[in-house]
Amino acid sequence: MILINLLPHREAARKRRREAYQATMVASALLGLVIAGLIYWWFQMMISDQQDRNAFLKREITVLEGQIKEIATLEGEITALRARQKAVEDLQSDRNLPVHLLNELVKQLPDGVYITSLKQEGEMVTMQGMAQSNERVSEMLRNFTDNTPWFSKPELVEIVAANVALTPRDQRRVAAFTLRFRLVRSSEAQKTAASAQPEAGTARK
Structure with a gap:
C-alpha cells in the first residue's frame, strides 16, 4: 500500500522546529531547576555548617566564661587569704x-x-x-x-x-x-x- 503525505512540506517543517524548540525550553527549564536545586542545597549545607560552628563556639564560650568566673573567685579567695595572713603577721609584729x-x-x-x-x-x-x-x-x-x-x-x-x-x-x-x-x-x-x-x-x- 502506498502512503501519500498530504500535509504541506513547510507546515511539517515548522511543526518540527516548534516541537524541537519546546523540547529545548523544557530541557532548559529542567536544567535550571536542577542547578537552582543544587545551589539551594549547597547554601543550606553552608548555613548548616555555620550554625554548627556557631553552636560549638557558644558552647566553648560558655565553658570559658565559667572558667573565668572560677579563676576570679579563686583570685578573690587568694587576695582575702593574703590579707588575713598580713593581718596576722602585723598583729604578731605589733606585739613587739x-x-x-x-x-x-x-x-x-x-x-x-x-x-x-x-x-x-x-x-x-x-x-x-x-x-x-x-x-x-x-x-x-x-x-x-x-x-x-x-x-x-x-x-x-x-x-x-x-x-x-x-x-x-x-x-x-x-x-x-x-x-x-x-x-x-x-x-x-x-x-x-x-x-x-x-x-x-x-x-x-
Whole structure:
C-alpha cells in the first residue's frame, strides 16, 4: 500500500522546529531547576555548617566564661587569704612595738630630756616631758626624724617654759613639751632600715 503525505512540506517543517524548540525550553527549564536545586542545597549545607560552628563556639564560650568566673573567685579567695595572713603577721609584729618604742626612746633621747607621760593610741604616740633647754628639744626632734626607722612624722605640739623645784630652795627653769609621732610597724621599719643601709655605704665611699 502506498502512503501519500498530504500535509504541506513547510507546515511539517515548522511543526518540527516548534516541537524541537519546546523540547529545548523544557530541557532548559529542567536544567535550571536542577542547578537552582543544587545551589539551594549547597547554601543550606553552608548555613548548616555555620550554625554548627556557631553552636560549638557558644558552647566553648560558655565553658570559658565559667572558667573565668572560677579563676576570679579563686583570685578573690587568694587576695582575702593574703590579707588575713598580713593581718596576722602585723598583729604578731605589733606585739613587739612597745618594746621597740622603749628601746628607741632610750637611744634617741638626748641627755637632759625627761619623759613625764607616754600615751599610745593605735600607731600614734603622744609624749610629754621636760628638757633642760629648747636646744635639747630640737636635738630630740632631729633624732626622731633622722636616726630611727621606728618613728615617723614627729610633731612638736607644744613647748612652754616651766619651773621645776629640785628642793624648796632650788628651782630650775625647764622647757615643758608635748610631742606627737607615729610608731612605724615592724615590716615597714625593717624595709626602711634595709633601704637606708646601701645609702649609708655609698655615703661612706
